[in-house]
Amino acid sequence: MESVDRRLLVTGGAGFIGSHVVEAALADGWTVAVLDDLSSGRRAHVPSGVAFYEIDVRDAGGVQAAVRDFSPTVISHQAAQASVSVSVRDPLLDAEINIRGGLHILEAARTNKVHRIVFASTGGAIYGEVSSGAADECTPERPYSPYATSKFAFERYMETYRQQYGLQAISLRYANVYGPRQNPHGEAGVVAIFLQHLRKGEPLQINARQTLGDDGCLRDYVYVADVARANLAAARGDTPALLNVGTGQSTSTRALAEALAKEVGVTPILTSALPRPGDLKRSVLDSTLASSLLGTPTSLDAGLRQLVLWSELEDAAQTNF
Ligand SMILES: NC(=O)c1ccc[n+]([C@@H]2O[C@H](COP(=O)([O-])OP(=O)(O)OC[C@H]3O[C@@H](n4cnc5c(N)ncnc54)[C@H](O)[C@@H]3O)[C@@H](O)[C@H]2O)c1
Known part of the structure; x- marks a missing residue:
């Protein structure tokens, strides 16, 4: 990485991915700050x-005041209206938060001489x-x-700011992300929802x-x-301007349910429902480029x-509190 001060502002840093x-x-x-509305x-x-x-x-x-106050060299923009439905x-x-709100971040980056912005885009959509x-x-x-469209529009705005103002802009297109601290109460995040039900x-x-x-969507x-890890590599300037962040593996909802139940150590009760209108049937990302830069992704098992272990530790901590 070239020598710039390592000051990272993470928008959405109180959320699931941002907190990681x-x-x-x-x-x-890095010296880190978080901008989040706690929604x-x-x-x-x-x-x-x-x-x-x-x-x-x-x-x-x-947004202007926060960016001026913290003076980041890099912004990791994770804050979003993150639900497709x-x-x-x-x-x-969706557009107010993901496009207009995003533009507030870009404007603050431009006027406060931020070096680089890393954006949480969506390969899944x-x-x-x-x-x-x-x-x-x-x-x-x-x-x-509309969610996928607003994410795509913001990618284009970032490219405009790169061309017009030299702001370095990296879009990371995430697949379906899972892990500790994912919110099971929303409608997204099937892994977190299944884990809560299983327990x-x-x-x-x-x-x-x-x-x-049938076995459900892939x-x-x-x-x-x-x-x-991909975010940090992008923040250091070690990735191209566009990177898929997935595994290249496709997993059905049923296979996911069974794999998670095995880790929890229970036999799952599975019920079937009709297709949800608007759900993509299949979404898989070729992540060869990310793997060559960052190493082999963690296997689903x-x-x-690790997720189940974390949730058991969380439970134990709550009980002992
Ligand atoms: N979870 C996934 O599978 C996935 C996949 C592709 C892309 N993404 C993107 O990754 C990013 C993080 O998603 P996540 O799953 O961690 O969601 P999350 O809801 O846990 O995190 C989003 C964070 O942004 C904050 N936020 C929301 N609206 C805001 C606003 N108007 N102003 C300031 N802060 C606001 C929330 O309080 C939260 O802390 C989002 O941009 C999302 O679109 C997520």
């Missing part, structure tokens, strides 16, 4: 000693249906939901891919530590094992 980026950056010697994130996810700005990215003045119900809200094989970085984008002895619902009773599940 914060931890990885601290371990790598889905938690203050407790931000380690003590990390500067915290409780600000909504829609608040242009607040919310974006379908309320595309204006931006390529649309991946009927066979895996989508690589050259696959044409086919954003289908309560509740059934797991397999939404069909095509017909009732997804590429990537472990959050690998996503944090190993990632699920």
Whole structure:
């Protein structure tokens, strides 16, 4: 990495992925701050000693003031309206946060001489249906939901700021991310939802891919530590401007349920439901480039094992509290 001060502002750093980026950056010697409105994130996810700005990215003045105050060299932009179904119900809200809010970050980066921005984009949604094989970085984008469209639009804005102002801009297109601290209460994050049900002895619902009773949709599940590692490499300037962050493996919802139940040590009760309108049937990312830069991604079994171990430790900590 070229010699710039290592000051990282993580937007959305109180959330699931952002909090792992914060931890990885601290371990790598960065000075870190978090900007988050705590709409889905938690203050407790931000380690003590990390500067915290409780600000909504829609608040242009607040974003400017925070960036001016902390003076980051790099911004890792994770804050977002992150739900596909919310974006379908309320595309204006999605655009307000993901496009307009994102532009507030870009404007603050421009006016405060930020060196580089790393963006949490979506490989899981931006390529649309991946009927066979895996989508690589050259696959044409086919954003289908307002969420995918707003993420794609922001990628284009970043490119504009690169051309106009020389802001270095890296888009990381994540597959389906899972791991510790993922919120099981939303509608996204099937791994977190299944884990919660399994630990309560509740059934797991397999939404069909095509017909009732099939194995469910196919997804590429990537472990959050690998996503944090990709963010740090991008923050250091060690990645190209566009990188898929996945595993190249496709896993059905049923196979996921069974693999997770095995790690928890229970026999799952599986129920079937009709396909959910709007769900992509198959989404898999070719992550050859990321693997060549960052090493082999964590296998699904190993990632699920670490997640279950973490949740047991969390439970034990709660009990002893
Ligand atoms: N989880 C996945 O599988 C996945 C896949 C692809 C891309 N992403 C992207 O990764 C990023 C992080 O997602 P996550 O899964 O950790 O979600 P998350 O909800 O846990 O984290 C998002 C964080 O952003 C904050 N936030 C939301 N709206 C905000 C606003 N208006 N102003 C300031 N802060 C705000 C939330 O409080 C939260 O802390 C998002 O940009 C998401 O779109 C996630």
